[in-house]
Amino acid sequence: MIRILTAGESHGKSLVGIIEGVPANFTIDLDSINKDLARRQLGYGRGPRMDIEKDKIEILSGIRGGKTLGSPISFLIQNKDYENWQEYMSIDGNNKEDRRVTRPRPGHADLSGIQKYSFDDIRNVLERSSARETAVRVAAGSILKGILKDFNINVLSHVIAIGGASVSDGTQDINLIKAADSSPVRCIEKSTEETILQKIQDAKLVGESLGGIFEVHIVGVPVGLGSYVHWDRKLDAKLAYSLMSIQGIKGVEMGEAFENANRLGSQTHDEIYYNSSEGYYRKTNYAGGIEGGMSNGQNIVIRCAMKPIPTLYKSLQSVDIITKEAVSASIERSDTCAVPAASVVGEMVAITVIAEEFFRKYGGDSKEEIMKRWQA
Ligand SMILES: Cc1cc2nc3c(=O)[nH]c(=O)nc-3n(C[C@H](O)[C@H](O)[C@H](O)COP(=O)(O)O)c2cc1C
Ligand SMILES: C=C(O[C@@H]1CC(C(=O)O)=C[C@@H](OP(=O)(O)O)[C@H]1O)C(=O)O
Numbered sequence: 391m392i393r394i395l396t397a398g399e400s401h402g403k404s405l406v407g408i409i410e411g412v413p414a415n416f417t418i419d420l421d422s423i424n425k426d427l428a429r430r431q432l433g434y435g436r437g438p439r440m441d442i443e444k445d446k447i448e449i450l451s452g453i454r455g456g457k458t459l460g461s462p463i464s465f466l467i468q469n470k471d472y473e474n475w476q477e478y479m480s481i482d483g484n485n486k487e488d489r490r491v492t493r494p495r496p497g498h499a500d501l502s503g504i505q506k507y508s509f510d511d512i513r514n515v516l517e518r519s520s521a522r523e524t525a526v527r528v529a530a531g532s533i534l535k536g537i538l539k540d541f542n543i544n545v546l547s548h549v550i551a552i553g554g555a556s557v558s559d560g561t562q563d564i565n566l567i568k569a570a571d572s573s574p575v576r577c578i579e580k581s582t583e584e585t586i587l588q589k590i591q592d593a594k595l596v597g598e599s600l601g602g603i604f605e606v607h608i609v610g611v612p613v614g615l616g617s618y619v620h621w622d623r624k625l626d627a628k629l630a631y632s633l634m635s636i637q638g639i640k641g642v643e644m645g646e647a648f649e650n651a652n653r654l655g656s657q658t659h660d661e662i663y664y665n666s667s668e669g670y671y672r673k674t675n676y677a678g679g680i681e682g683g684m685s686n687g688q689n690i691v692i693r694c695a696m697k698p699i700p701t702l703y704k705s706l707q708s709v710d711i712i713t714k715e716a717v718s719a720s721i722e723r724s725d726t727c728a729v730p731a732a733s734v735v736g737e738m739v740a741i742t743v744i745a746e747e748f749f750r751k752y753g754g755d756s757k758e759e760i761m762k763r764w765q766a
Contacts, residue, residue, distance in 0.1 A: 391411050391750065394408070402469060404472070405468075405522065407467075409462065413749070413753070417457055423529055423532040423533060424446055427532070428445065430731050433728065434730075435725060438723055467525050490511040493709075493710055495700050498516065499515050500515055500516060500720075503515030523637070530738070534741055535745075541610070541748065543748070545607070549602060550602070552586050552590065553589050557582060594703075596704060599727065600699070600726065601729065603695050606737050607690070608741065611744060616683045624684075629642070629680075633740065635739070638728070641695030642692060643678075645676055645680075661673065678692065701722050708720075
């Protein structure tokens with residue numbers, strides 16, 4: 391069983407992750423993990439923090455000679471911005487009244503967080519609720535992604551829409567991603583790209599923010615991960631839980647779920663065919679690769695809706711938590727749009743669930759043992 395723990399405040403010394411349950415003898419490629427960390431920092435519309443951070447994984451345990459030992463893999467990712475925050479964020483840090491954040495941002499964890507934990511400083515909430523934490527989940531997911539490549543499983547994602555403007559309807563991409571080792575060949579038309587960039591720029595100029603939709607595809611997943619026998623073993627339920635845990639994600643859809651709701655049954659269910667070379671196969675994938683809580687051998691396709699970023703430079707109505715006066719919500723330095731970054735997080739969170747279920751089905755102590763079971 392795979393277990394993942396993350397720790398770290400956004401402007402604290404560093405982020406920390408532990409992955410327990412990774413079998414022995416898998417090769418770990420640090421370069422490709424660092425590439426995924428860098429991908430999470432990209433996207434037009436991200437804020438100035440991304441110019442400060444250059445996320446890199448530093449392995450602390452669980453790997454020797456480039457291979458997993460079967461022991462917990464622990465790692466850290468430094469917060470370069472800590473240098474600028476040390477006075478306030480070190481464990482004996484200054485918590486002076488005049489530095490307190492007291493104007494909760496609608497849409498962020500601020501108000502419910504201080505009420506829940508009896509704080510009088512919103513900084514105590516925002517430091518950990520921040521999506522900075524997703525760097526750890528990306529690193530952990532990338533380690534597992536590298537391992538699953540040995541079993542021809544791969545993951546990729548793309549942005550479908552930003553602020554209501556379509557980047558792609560996604561349908562053509564489902565057919566493009568056939569082999570586990572292929573990456574989708576997609577060209578966004580120049581005019582679409584310009585529309586989206588302009589939309590983000592316009593939003594930024596007036597102190598607004600944007601959300602959007604992204605889609606994750608997992609290819610090469612064998613039949614039968616997850617199960618119908620008990621509600622908490624269903625693969626679609628596990629994926630939805632994990633993707634919904636990403637900061638700002640408010641909707642998760644398997645395949646074309648919301649479109650399917652408007653269609654007839656005969657237009658929705660992926661008919662079954664058979665030939666001796668391919669075995670069972672389908673010509674469509676409206677279900678998104680999961681039936682009865684189990685992978686059915688098709689690509690797993692998940693769409694996620696991200697709400698607009700809650701911190702607005704134009705500022706929203708709020709109430710000071712000390713004086714109870716009506717005020718404008720506080721403005722922390724912020725992204726305008728982080729949908730492309732969230733889609734990288736979505737990939738890594740989804741592949742983590744697939745890895746958990748893969749090891750549950752084919753599990754063993756070493757790569758050799760698992761490989762035998764998978765090949766059988
Ligand atoms: C990659 C990424 C970057 C984000 N950047 C910001 C940001 O700069 N400012 C902000 O207010 N929220 C940002 N968010 C969203 C907030 O973290 C999130 O809305 C907040 O934690 C409240 O949680 P909830 O929206 O899931 O309810 C980001 C989310 C992601 C996934
Ligand atoms: C630090 C990251 O994202 C942060 C997520 C975030 C939030 O409220 O979620 C707020 C911003 O933090 P800061 O005020 O330090 O700029 C983002 O930059 C990151 O993605 O690595």
